[in-house]
Amino acid sequence: MVKADGSKPSFLKDLNTLLQQNIREWGMYIALVVIMAYFTIATKGIFISSRNIANLINQTGYIAVLAVGMTLVIIISHIDLSVGYLSGFLGAVAATAMETWNFSAATSIFLIVILGALAGLFSGFLVGQMRIPAFVATLAGWLGYRGALQLVTMSKGTIVITNEAYNAIGNGYIPDISSTTFLPGVHKVTLILGGLTILLYIWNAINSRKRMLSYNFKILPRHLFIIKLIFVSILIAGIAWILAGYRGLSWTAVVILIIVLFYNFIMTRTVLGRHIYAVGGNPEAAQLSGISVKKITYVVFCSMGVLAAISGVLYSSRFKSATTTAGTLFELDAIAAAFVGGASPSGGIGKVTGSIIGAFVMMSLTSGMNLMGIDISYQYIVRAMVLVAAVVFDVATRNRKKI
Amino acid sequence: MVEAEKIPIVEMHNIKKNFGGLQALKGVDLVLHHNEVLGLVGDNAAGKSTLMKILSGAYIPDEGEILIEGKKVHLTSSWDARQLGIEMVYQDLALANNLDVVANVFMGREVVSFRLGPLGVMDEHYMERETERLLDRLKIDISSVRLKVDSLSGGQRQAVAIARATAFNTKVTIMDEPTAALSVAAIEKVLDLVRELKAQGNSIIIISHRLEDIYQVSDRMMVLRHGRKVCDTPVTGDIDSFREHVVAYIVGARDDFAEEGSDQS
Missing domain, CATH: 1.10.287 (Helix Hairpins)
Incomplete structure (x- = not known):
């Protein structure tokens, strides 16, 4: 059925079969390169400039981090709509902790990571224990955290963050050796x-x-x-x-790298990752095999909550403030990134690395079209088309593979 | 040794199970000997699957007792049953299509090479070698154990499901309609697999609607009707008389265990 390796391979034939076998995975890498190349030409090189790429990475950070967690949620056939406002709310809590309660940056981050984990466990409780459909359970979270965000920011409207160390996470870069020669x-x-x-x-x-x-x-x-x-x-x-x-x-890039490497390791090498995929592929089979679907649901939603907290840190530190609208629609950007990155809406399939590429594809579109001065209305339409194209491509290649 | 072999591997006594007002099982006895293939037949809703779900721990009986190798056991979950070496291959294939053959065979029993706190890092090579060895031993033909189950044929998938059930010191393998929805060629392969398992010393209970299958692989067969055992007999004779004989029990024309006076309560 599958040829291990041809004895006398012709180069093009090899490349062809290889592309066919891996088209789904490589498709988005190719798409990213094509999109970047197009914008580089269309903006006469501004797009690929060091400054713009550095910016692009920092802009993608808070979505990319959510997309990683969302990938796991989608793999176990759920969805989490609450994480956008949760991210905004936790950013505002961190801001309040530093500005009003005089907490250090580290303590504030620790505090909201714990809160994020608890929020995630609560979603996990509703979905895994109470068996409420994730869409409904996390829609409630969406409303609730939005209200909580407005409560926290009510007195001032915008909480300006003055903590230098904290703000460096979203704006700073790793130090360099000083040498003028x-x-x-x-x-x-x-x-x-x-x-x-x-x-x-x-x-x-x-x-x-x-x-x-x-x-x-x-x-x-x-x-x-x-x-x-x-x-x-x-x-x-x-x-x-x-x-x-x-x-x-940038420090944001460092955070993304660490999270991607860590999650990729978990999903590909560890028993936990294998169990997450098993639950996504066939929950009954997983349960019969002694895997606790409930436990996996808790773990996945808890990790999502923690990542929402980290996303909140990246966003609020980047803008050096917490606003009443922070986190609006982040969850949908993260979901779109995961789907563009090859996650399957029916569960069981998806890769952390894919979702990161998906996040960069979506953010490259935004950044490139902004540079070209394309109106925001067209930008949404283009992004919609890319999302549809990605999912159609995914479904088409998957069906062909089943022969 | 010989003495031990005389104790049946499974004994179920007077098993009763109600679902609401419905009496699914009205006191069924079942015996399975070492290295025996027992065919379990009966019409729809005769109680075959219910009885097997009780033996595999998925259902808890209202009454009756279960002895495994002469020891009384209480099965409260499929995990309990599995610990005792009882594995069920489900009709609807308990496989995860998104995973490869290795991952499916070791699902829930992943082998860990080292641990990082709560995270166990899997020993992929060991699991892969073991899977290959298992498939070889059962003469299952799959080109690569790294193929996703998704891309296998129906017969291959059933073979993987059975191999998975028999992989870990299994004493009793229960197969629920293992040949349903398979092509003729695939059915032959599955039946070969059952014979191979028996040759290697396994004890098997097989539920099937296809009497030919039961005839071909079983040593003994049992007929259930309306939650009662109506026949328990060695499989002998030619296929036509066997079928005629069995059908008479399935439709209720004959009953070996009918109590005096009470016809078919």
């Missing part, structure tokens, strides 16, 4: 990190290839493997170079 104006630590990432990636790829070979896994033919290594290395180098041209790696 070697590569002036370029962020050297970012370049070094980029280089290290490439080495780590290549080392890891070669190792896992060796391991897979010894277990008779299906692997890429050697020439394609090398092309893939070079392609990804150039990509990482390119991103590092672009970022180094402005102020380097």
Whole structure:
């Protein structure tokens, strides 16, 4: 049924079968590259400028973090509509904690992460324990947290955050070695990190290839493997170079990276991740196999709550304030990012890395169209079309695979 | 050893179960010996699935007792039954389509290579080797254990479900309509698999509407009708007389266990 590897492979044939097998996963990477290339040309290079890319990453941060959690929720065939206002509300609580109660930045963040976890557990209780459809349960959360946000911000309207350390999370960049002679104006630590990432990636790829070979896994033919290594290395180098041209790696980017690596590890390597996918694929089968669907529901919603808190930190620190409308429609952006990133509305399928790419696709569209001066009304329509195209593409490729 | 083998692996005595006003089981006895294939037949709503769900822990009986290898047990969940080595292969295939064969075989029993706090990191290679070994042992033909269950044929999926049930020191495998909705070729493969399991020493209870299947693989068969056992006999003779014989019990023309005076209460 599946050819392990052709004996005398012709390069194009290999590439073709490879593309066909992985089209769903690679489709969005290709889409992201195409979208970025288009906007780069259309804006005469402004889009790909260091400053704009750095901005784009910081703008995507608070949605990307939500999209990671939303991916897990969608995998277990639920939805969480409450996280947008929860993120806004928790940001406002952090602001109040620092400005009114004089908490330190770290204590405030700790406080709202705990509150986020509790809020998530409450959603998990409604959905997993009381068996209320997630749509309804989290719609109640949407209303409730919106009210809570307005309550917290009622007295001042907007709470301005003066804590420098806190604001650096959304605006700051990692420090650099000061040198005026070697590569002036370029962020050297970012370049070094980029280089290290490439080495780590290549080392890891070669190792896992060796391991897979010894277990008779299906692997890429050697020439394609090398092309893939070079392609990804150039990509990482390119991103590092672009970022180094402005102020380097932002703290927001560091937060996104840590969260993505952590969640990707959980979903692909651990028993917990396997159980989350199993519950999404067939809850009855999972339950019969001794997996507690209830426990998984609690864990997934709790993680969503924690990520909503982190999203709240990223947003409020970026704008150095908590406003009454913070978090509006974040949940829908996160859901859209997850679907563009390949999550399946029927559950069981989705990847954390995919959702991050989805978030960047959506934010690139916004950023690019803003730079081109396209009216906001058209922007919504374009984003709608991209979402539909992504889901149609997903369904079409999936049906074809079932033959 | 020989003495131990004489004790039936499963004994169910006088099992009763009501659903509201409906008497699904009216006191059924069942015996399964070591390395025996028992066919369980009966019309719809005869109580076959209910009886098997009781044995697999999914239902708790209102009355009656269950002995596993001579020891009385109380089954309160499918997990309990599984701990005792009783596995059920469900008619609607308890597989997760989004996962590959390895993940399905080890679902809920993932092997951990090391732990990071509450997170267990899976030993994928071990699980993969074991899955390959299991499929080889049962002569199940699937090109790669890394294929998603989604992309397998109906027969292959049933084979995976059965392999999964028999993978972990299972003493009794219960199969609920394992050949339903399968092609003729796939049915043959599933029946071969049942024979293979018996050859390897498993004890099996098989529910089927297809009397040919029961005839082909079973040592003994039991007929239920309206929540009562009406027949319990070794499978012998040729297929036509067997079928005629069994149908007479299924439709109620014959009854070996009818009590004096009370016809069919």
